[in-house]
Amino acid sequence: MSDLMPSRAGIQSFFLPPEAPRKPRIRRAEGIWFEDTDGNRLIDVSSGPVASNLGHGNPRVLDAMMRQARDAAFAFPMQFESEANIALGERLARLCGPGLDRAFTVSGGSEAVETAIRFARQSAVQRGDGSRWKVVARMPGYHGNTMGALAVSGDKAAHALFGPLLRDMPKVPAPFTYRLPANHTAETNARACAAALEQTILDEGSETVLAFIMEPVGGLATGALVAPDVYYTAVRDICTRHGVTLIYDEVMSGAGRTGRFLAGDHWPARPDIAVLAKGVTAGYTPMGVVMVAAEAAEALAASGGFQAGFTYFANPLSCAVGVAVLDELTGAHTGRDLIANAGTMGARLRAGLERMAAGSRIVGDVRVRGLLLAIELVADKATQRMIPLPLMAPYRVQAIALRHGLALYCRRTGGGEFGDWLMISPPLIVTAEDVDLILDRLTATLMEYEAELVRDGVVA
Numbered sequence: 139m140s141d142l143m144p145s146r147a148g149i150q151s152f153f154l155p156p157e158a159p160r161k162p163r164i165r166r167a168e169g170i171w172f173e174d175t176d177g178n179r180l181i182d183v184s185s186g187p188v189a190s191n192l193g194h195g196n197p198r199v200l201d202a203m204m205r206q207a208r209d210a211a212f213a214f215p216m217q218f219e220s221e222a223n224i225a226l227g228e229r230l231a232r233l234c235g236p237g238l239d240r241a242f243t244v245s246g247g248s249e250a251v252e253t254a255i256r257f258a259r260q261s262a263v264q265r266g267d268g269s270r271w272k273v274v275a276r277m278p279g280y281h282g283n284t285m286g287a288l289a290v291s292g293d294k295a296a297h298a299l300f301g302p303l304l305r306d307m308p309k310v311p312a313p314f315t316y317r318l319p320a321n322h323t324a325e326t327n328a329r330a331c332a333a334a335l336e337q338t339i340l341d342e343g344s345e346t347v348l349a350f351i352m353e354p355v356g357g358l359a360t361g362a363l364v365a366p367d368v369y370y371t372a373v374r375d376i377c378t379r380h381g382v383t384l385i386y387d388e389v390m391s392g393a394g395r396t397g398r399f400l401a402g403d404h405w406p407a408r409p410d411i412a413v414l415a416k417g418v419t420a421g422y423t424p425m426g427v428v429m430v431a432a433e434a435a436e437a438l439a440a441s442g443g444f445q446a447g448f449t450y451f452a453n454p455l456s457c458a459v460g461v462a463v464l465d466e467l468t469g470a471h472t473g474r475d476l477i478a479n480a481g482t483m484g485a486r487l488r489a490g491l492e493r494m495a496a497g498s499r500i501v502g503d504v505r506v507r508g509l510l511l512a513i514e515l516v517a518d519k520a521t522q523r524m525i526p527l528p529l530m531a532p533y534r535v536q537a538i539a540l541r542h543g544l545a546l547y548c549r550r551t552g553g554g555e556f557g558d559w560l561m562i563s564p565p566l567i568v569t570a571e572d573v574d575l576i577l578d579r580l581t582a583t584l585m586e587y588e589a590e591l592v593r594d595g596v597v598a
């Protein structure tokens with residue numbers, strides 16, 4: 139897209155051969171818009187990788203960032219307390235509610251997932267449960283790219299490559315609601331998936347199972363999967379019954395994106411630990427957070443302290459950004475409740491996507507909670523047959539969308555084995571007019587791709 143001399147020095151040299159078309163080069167970003175160096179304007183329709191929840195260039199976040207950078211950009215938590223860190227902890231405790239009222243802040247989602255697992259393990263050892271170490275997770279699922287996070291990620295393609303470096307962890311099926319196993323409804327499938335969790339715990343030996351980690355509303359790995367209600371209660375009961383710590387990975391779904399601060403808040407069941415990242419600092423600085431119960435944190439503190447830490451944990455600059463972002467989300471200074479807006483705009487976007495799906499031959503399913511939405515692409519809606527994987531459907535749509543002024547994000551889990559989908563997850567600041575513009579451009583994009591598939595005989 140850009141005619142600029144391709145740089146050999148930037149990170150793209152790890153991804154793109156020199157002759158490959160270059161990615162747009164970003165010059166400016168403001169609100170929901172990107173502008174590239176060719177002057178093209180693109181809507182940030184997936185909030186980057188579902189991270190830029192406030193959009194770009196928020197003046198109050200930038201002020202807070204500058205203020206903190208001037209006051210103390212860095213102070214290490216093993217040496218100092220930081221007001222920004224305390225303020226962020228207090229806000230997170232208020233927003234996450236009872237039982238999730240202590241915040242351990244790190245530098246990203248993968249680091250936070252690993253820190254949550256370490257917290258669960260050290261707590262188990264400290265209470266005399268040292269035989270527990272296995273972390274059960276879902277297939278497919280994504281919890282990050284560092285080795286420990288990858289070990290609990292249900293991604294066979296990634297494990298085929300990096301498996302020898304990992305300690306693989308038990309997996310149970312994710313409770314898909316589309317392309318169901320034979321003779322199942324979404325609800326009976328969800329019950330079967332919960333039963334598979336219990337059976338796995340028993341097979342592994344419940345005294346060895348430390349935790350179960352899952353995304354309450356799915357991200358890229360399942361395309362915004364929302365399980366039937368019965369699943370959440372069943373999983374909570376199973377974990378409680380077997381002394382297994384329930385960890386909700388809210389890296390993508392948390393911080394207001396689904397219309398509640400935690401996606402888990404849509405159901406009465408509560409996790410023991412919640413992991414957040416992306417939306418807490420809305421992409422302005424790196425951040426990951428582990429939320430645990432005050433008593434659990436205090437128990438570790440009393441027994442010598444949590445064995446965890448990184449150079450950039452509780453980083454004051456990121457904490458100050460987090461405070462400013464949470465204040466924007468809740469409308470503390472603006473009176474605009476962006477979490478509520480995620481609910482209303484999500485409903486508008488959903489209605490539009492469902493209308494579009496009804497008129498499309500390739501949109502097989504629309505999955506939604508608030509502004510975490512995904513559309514599943516198929517070659518045949520009646521049979522739910524997938525578009526052949528070598529066609530790389532999501533990436534092709536991404537390329538077409540650029541020409542229609544949309545910056546879409548996609549990433550396959552497990553090489554697309556479970557289906558191909560696209561995340562439609564704009565910043566939480568979107569207005570009704572923004573949503574309508576997104577729908578127009580997306581419809582044009584998908585119609586163009588559908589015509590291409592019909593022309594090539596992929597779609598009948």
Ligand SMILES: Cc1ncc(COP(=O)(O)O)c(C=O)c1O
Pocket residue numbers: 187246247248249251280281282283353357358387388389390415416
């Ligand atoms: C559900 C989930 N968990 C963990 C991660 C890893 O977070 P990070 O990329 O910040 O390390 C991601 C990233 O997309 C995610 O979606």
